Amino acid sequence: MDFGLTEDDRLIRENAREFVQKYVIPQRDKISYSNSIPEDIIRKAAEAGFIGFTLSEKYGGAGGTISQMSSIIEELARGDVSMALPVYVLLLNGWPAMLEKYGTEEAKEEILPSIAKGRTFFGIGSTEPSGGSDVMNEKSNAVRNGSDWLATGEKVYISGVREALGLPGGGGFLTLLRTGDKKLASKAFTTFALMIKGTDGKVRNQISTTLFNNIAREGLSTGGFSFSDMEIEDSYRVGEVGQGFHIIMEGFNIARVYVAAACNGAAFEALDMGREHLRTRILFDQPLGKQEGLQFELSELYGKLESSRLLTQKAAWTLDRVYKNKERVPLSEQNLAVSLAKMTGPPTAHEIITKVMVWHGAAAYTKDLPLGAAQGGVMSYYVGAEGGINIMKLIIARELLGKEFLSYKSG
């Protein structure tokens, strides 16, 4: 076993760290509190190769690994603890990867290079008002219209609606739609690249959008879109008819590793701030860090962060065996590694950030420090984004006990 980094891995992490110092830290407050990630940061992130980093060079990507991408995301989250930028970048790596693997050549050539240039957004459209955890009960559907499709339904709490509408090359979502009878269970779903604004810059007119008023992560929107008899050309179908449920579960596994990496990054930064505060804050004539009680807290939190980072690295390494080395890794092994990382990352980050806020006293309750933004940012992944923590626990239990113990219906 080797915990060291290859020369390539080291350079990629250093490059991300330099990017953060140069472009992210100076605009940190703007990202956290101004309802958008400054355009120049997106452009520079694309130029640096961070967007679509794992796509193949043919489509404008860098052919990078999931482990390398995770290290970039961790560094971005250290710079933007509100999570807007790391989440923007992680979505634009996780979901385009599914389009590259399963999409038609026509859709890939149109959308993927534009994503890699930072001109087009591409996220995930799964959640519906009936509940994000209960994917098998989702109702939005598509029916055949000649060789193409007519789609009707509603998606909610979707990251990137404002961004998809705002970018010159538009954007859309790998959208899960019901294409078959309920009896088909997980095989009743198909995924489509549903573009709410085309790469030609034209907003689709059969679609209406809305935005939610988020408590945090303000730089990246969540919104919804509804559509009625919306035409989707068959070339935008991603994968076979009936394969959609499995495609989004595969995409979730990749995205969940990145989510854990983002949470680790925010926690890492918060703990660094906490250490500095314990060293420098003088109370009762001595540094706060001289208090043994707080030293114990620091040590425990550091251990939890290290554990979370190791779980994330193991999950990334497991998926690299699948996607880079083309090894046949059993799905149960992939699910376990990924769900452990996603189960651990957000609560650990939330605990660390909350403790560091307490160490800072009243100052933590102002926007002068980024800790409140960080706490709200990681909370998105606690309550549900990319799968709630309880869902991760159910997946782990399913792998440990067997499918027959599952308390809910799954594909």
Ligand SMILES: Cc1cc2nc3c(=O)[nH]c(=O)nc-3n(C[C@H](O)[C@H](O)[C@H](O)COP(=O)(O)OP(=O)(O)OC[C@H]3O[C@@H](n4cnc5c(N)ncnc54)[C@H](O)[C@@H]3O)c2cc1C
């Ligand atoms: C900031 C943010 C961004 C998001 N971005 C996207 C996006 O880009 N695309 C997208 O499709 N969705 C997105 N989501 C939605 C996210 O996927 C859902 O929040 C998630 O799937 C949970 O669904 P829900 O919110 O409807 O909660 P529910 O499904 O109603 O679940 C509520 C709670 O119950 C728990 N729970 C559910 N079932 C069980 C069970 N059987 N046993 C025990 N506990 C259970 C869940 O873990 C959760 O904590 C986003 C959410 C947030 C907060």
